[in-house]
Amino acid sequence: MSGKFPITLHGAELLRIELHRLKTVERPSVIAAIAEARSHGDLSENAEYDAAKERQGFIEGRIGEVEGKLGNAQIIDPASLDADGRVVFGATVELEDVNSGQTVIYQIVGDDESDIKSGKISFSSPVARALIGKFSGDAVEVQTPGGVREYEILDVKYI
Known part of the structure; x- marks a missing residue:
């Protein structure tokens, strides 16, 4: 991973919680499972041992990944932004x-935080890329898999 990448304060906290769980719950649990499997004797045909070692590799890899993300994160607190009504x-x-008159609310977040069901879209998504830099009242066209959609920006908040 090279360079800084943006993440919201909430997204960074979720990564910290995951890292804490991996180090304090998952890692000790898999170490205990490896010790238990070793106590069963011959490791050459011990499926429990192989599975525990594989799980350990996954956990250690994820710990490294999360630590790298936190180390390279540019943490942004939306509530402290002052962008004068501009989408950032x-x-x-x-x-x-x-076209439909339907309203939607999205928060523009980092790639790891995006969750369309909870209204969080990645800053690299087509919708977010079309919105960034625009203001309330502006109209934007977004190329979606279903074709071009036109939206009007009703409100921009920093919460």
């Missing part, structure tokens, strides 16, 4: 689909 990373944007 971390902003929560209310949109109206010009």
Whole structure:
């Protein structure tokens, strides 16, 4: 991983919680499982041992990945932003689909935090890329898999 990447304060906290769980719960659990499997004798045909070692490799890899992400993270607190109503990373944007009149609310977040079901979209998504730099009242066109959609930005908040 090279260079800084943006992440919200909430996203960084979720990574810290995951890292803590991996180090204090998962790692000791897999070490105990390896010790238990070793006590069964011959390791050459010990499926429990092989599975525990594989799990250990996964956990250690994930710990390294999460530590790397936190080390390279540029943590942004949306509540402290002052972008004068402009859509920026971390902003929560209310949109109206010009054709259907349906409104949606999205927060623009980092890749690891995105979850469309909870209204969090990645800053690298087509919708977010179209929105960044725009203001409330602006109209944007977004190329989606279903074709071009036009949205009007109703509101921009930093929460």
